[in-house]
Amino acid sequence: NLLFPLSLGQCAGEEKRVGTRTVFVGNHPVSETEAYPAQRFCDNRIVSSKYTLWNFLPKNLFEQFRRIANFYFLIIFLVQVTVDTPTSPVTSGLPLFFVITVTAIKQGYEDWLRHRADNEVNKSTVYIIENAKRVRKESEKIKVGDVVEVQADETFPCDLILLSSGTSDGTCYVTTASLDGESNCKTHYAVHDTIALCTAESIDTLRATIECEQPQPDLYKFVGRINIYSNSLEAVARSLGPENLLLKGATLKNTKKIYGVAVYTGMETKMALNYQGKSQKRSAVEKSINAFLIVYLFILLTKAAVCTTLKYVWQSNPYNDEPWYNQKTQKERETLKVLKMFTDFLSFMVLFNFIIPVSMYVTVEMQKFLGSFFISWDKDFYDEEINEGALVNTSDLNEELGQVDYVFTDKTGTLTENSMEFIECSIDGCKYNGVTEEVDGLSQTDGPLTHFDKDREELFLRALCLCHTVEMKTNDTVDGATESAEFTYVSSSPDEIALVKGAKKFGFTFLGTRNGHMRVENQRKEIEEYELLHTLHFDSVRRRMSVIVKTQIGEIYLFCKGADSAVFPRVPVDEIEPTKRHVEHSAMDGYRTLCVAFKKITPDDYEKINRQLVEVKLALQDREEKMEKVFDDIETNMNLIGATAVEDKLQDQAAETIDALHAAGLKVWVLTGDKMETAKSTCYACRLFQTGTELLELTTKSIEECERKEDRLHELLIEYRKKLLREFPKRMTRDPTSGKAWTDQEYGLIIDGSTLSLILNSSQDSSSNNYKSIFLQICMKCTAVLCCRMAPLQKAQIVRMVKNLKGSPITLSIGDGANDVSMILESHVGIGIKGKEGRQAARNSDYSVPKFKHLKKLLLAHGHLYYVRIAHLVQYFFYKNLCFILPQFLYQFFCGFSQQPLYDAAYLTMYNICFTSLPILAYSLLEQHINIDTLTSEPRLYMNISGNAMLQLGPFLYWTFLAAFEGTVFFFGTYFLFQTSSLEDNGKVYGNWTFGTIVFTVLVFTVTLKLALDTRFWTWINHFVIWGSLAFYVFFSFFWGGIIWPFLKQQRMYFVFAQMLSSVSTWLAIVFLIFISLFPEILLIVLKNVRRRSARVRTKFIL
């Protein structure tokens, strides 16, 4: 959440427009003849701090006063200072000062921490090779082009291109835990030509330039080229990709040392570029607060305007304006009337400004900050496997958890465990059950055993052993994802591990890669070696990957595995049928299927392919697109060998959680990249779809039957809409109060990515918009929606679409992988699961939990409670301040609209800070109007608060009227009490300060007791704080009135409180006024309880 707006601009502003940068390795000029334009790069200093010692005060103040609330209070304060106002500037200045100071201290401290962290990074020692010597330097002195030496377990000080590592193959292992959270080791490679240069002397002889793109934030993209000038002047060019780039922040592992040349430094490193803050999400409650603020601001202005007008009406009578006993000064007489009216208006505003409390912002912030700890403290969120609990990345959205309407969930790793197990395979149309333990167990099949082709089998298993990106790790390495006696397999994809292990079960063991040769132990315990020529990496568009290997006897094969839809079109049609049947069958069982294909490549063809591949790998522009095209060309005319089925277990209690979410009235959508059949079966397994659910399918399959897809789509859409509309109006009339869909026929919708894009971006005619609206209508009527074959951006697109629906429902996304990040960022609340696919999702989320099942408690219990707490907090704050200010307003009618404050300045100042702040804070942290256990076990309760129920107009008006009633009671009660000669038995008379103090005492007691009435969960803290506040008020009043304060101009409160309490009438009146103020509230509570009790009794019998 740091921003680097300025420093970045300064550094890179100039070169930004130039597409590439040229780096001279070691800053040696390569040749005298060629003159490269000298480029200037920024230094390696990381500046994450916002302030310096000098600009802290002005900059921080400026930023704080940019907040509209702070600015408002500043204006009020300035008005008080400049204009002759009823209350001293202290009354509003002190709270404002307090708020500003606390915030400034907090931000200053945070910035100091950042400074310290920056310094630690910037001053850390690094070794640079200069003139063939190791030179010790501070990290911030690194320049682009410097050759840097990094030792094992050190973090890279800037983005480096790996030149050489200690090892002969020029590889090194890196973990990027601090960058993206993935703690597994990744292998990075040096360019062949520089591998040998592993000493300071030899590396200094290297003459090379690196051309690469200008810095960009994507961690996984890098395009560059290194030109190496050996003795001949002819440069050798090699391509550089992300596998050659070592990122700042990553750590070197299992490698003694490496040499690398700095290409991006300081604020231009990918890490720094990635720190650009996430866009701030605002919760619905915050929007309500702002709406209330406007209402109250309006009330404030109205009050001030009314008072000003009445004042001048009243004053039109000259003896009211300036009676003989109260004459004006000469200056006052001479002031312009317009100016006087204006200052009077301002004075009234100042007098009534407490209606918008400064302290509410502080309390809300504190409530959010402190309250969020309860999530991370919850031991129910603690997962023993990963030894971690929930994590709160932002506390701004706690209450939003109680407001969710739509849940978007990823499937793999979220609903399912993402721990894969090889279940079965289909080879050449024969099905083999993977459970078999025997080495030769392939004979045990449940498929037809008509022809038993050992060769095909072995080919299939070899393909499994070769076509992957799995790494071998001996056991002392960092993070073994899977266990084994001597080694573990490590891969970014758990499917691949499952496949390799599956092959191992059948006797083909992958032994790792050595010198670019993949070694496989076959069933006869012989070691086979294959030279790995090329790897065509997996990407989510192609949905397949391939390897090109050369056998020991020189034959070249391409093995390809991928999703059925990605492979079937590339193999002869006649081979597909039996395998397709198996694949579909497996998918129905909820397994993830992959198809395996191969082709043999002739040496001539290989030459061509090789040339193409090398060419595109060197390309600097549009490399991705070019690669894709080449890959596409290569992966054709293959032969299908078979298919695999891997089981992905459902997560613990996934089904129960979905059930609970449904019961809570949430709509759950599953967005997955998986294929439809698999996803559908998972949805059945986790009870998203129930047996009674009628499924509406909008998939490629269902619309492909027709020639014109769009027509068919249109037909389907219309048909579904009809169906749903027919069903729903009936239900609406029968049960208008709720959209409880589970009581009736349920509908589920299945849609896939291509159909979705057809709907969203179909031809430009007017119908496309129409499609979208029909589609949305259908979606809203369905209880469950499954979107399969989704690209990450499509997920976000769906979320955005739902977010913008009428009534703007609150969306929540939950996912575990990098492909979920976009939807996590897009939705109102993003939840990351600390899963096996790395930590990107958790890092970008607002909250992260270890498991999907934790969502239930997070929403139903925590979300519900947070919402109720903060909604009550907000309403209560406005309520108590209206109560506070209304008597002051009414008093103006009895003091000639002279802005005479009713309360003493100390009371005005302390009311919100001391007397009434802690009870509501404690309430808003601890209240459980319903027990946590009840909340989790009865999901329906969640619906009580849906749609921001507690902050709607109704409750707001209730609170406002309550406050108005109470304020009126306070004032007029005391007014009538004063219609007597004396309230004391000794005949002495009270003055205006006693009047105000009586009102104030009643006020403090009433609003505190009102909160006490609302409190359903009295812990000792509540007791302490509520009774403590009241006791403090009494104590303070005695104290304040007990001393002649030397620094005060007026001793108006001297002995007022004590004198007040010496009167029996006052006691009786205070008790009476408190009682009558609370009476409606008590009545309401009792009535509610009577109703609730009977309702509970009734539901008990019905259920």
Next chain:
Amino acid sequence: MTWSVTARGAHQPDNTAFTQQRLPAWQPLLSASIALPLFFCAGLAFIGLGLGLYYTSNGIKELEYDYTGNSGTSNCSVSCQCAWYFSLPELFQGPVFLYYELSNFYQNYRRYVVSRDDAQLSGLQSALRQPINECAPYQYSAGGLPIAPCGAIANSLFNDSFSLWHQRSAGGPYVEVPLDRTGIAWWSDYHVKFRNPPLVNGSLALAFQGTAPPPNWPRPVYELSSDPNNTGFINQDFVVWMRTAALPTFRKLYARIRQGNYTAGLPRGAYRVNITYNYPVTAFGGHKRIIFSSISWMGGKNPFLGIAYLVVGSLCILTGFVMLVVYIRYQDQNDDDDDEE
């Protein structure tokens, strides 16, 4: 990787009642069975209190007279001395307090309320010479001398005076009833908040040398009374006046009648109040009243509290009954549900 296990073990949340939000808590539910008796009890208590207050208030006697001087109705309009005759058919139960009341007089006007210098009134020398600016335009006299006591409140000190005469027997002579002009101010005001400046050569007049009296005052502050304990800033009339009233119609205590034969109250007979009429109120549409009032434990006559208590008490009882009905009806409904089962 043992270290990482221990390090991560720190992530395990504490299993305490507080962190798990399971603090032992009292969860009161205002159910009807608790609330109904509560309503009835409160109702009865309130009615009891209300009755007590009402009768106490009714037992308090007040006798008031408007001597502002509307044309024709009073003899006070012209002369500077006037009198109010009244007779008591029976004993006016004591102790009796004499109040004066002003109406439409805004003692709570902001400009008026701040127009005083508490430092000066506490006898501070420096403040005596230099009154605070809030006192303006009664800060310095026309001659440039600091005004003591400064400010609008002091300047507008109520200066009518009353004396009470009793005619024991018809046609007999009027005997002056002693009015106790002390003990009418708050103890804390008289003893702490208001102090005279230190005497100079044993003289209060010298202590005030170099100051001017407020423009409306006929005599300086140290001549307010001959009693050294009741003059200067600690003159009790002055102290009472300086406690600004809450509302534009207000009463202030003038004297207590408790000496001599009048400890039990004012015996029956004819009375005359001699009024020295100085204070102009017609200019701002105000009225002046003089009030004799007896005082009880609840203070002066005020039916409001008694009535309020009675009303709320009855309201409680009424609500109690309504709730009882609702409660029973719901109960029946539930029983019906039972039967249906």
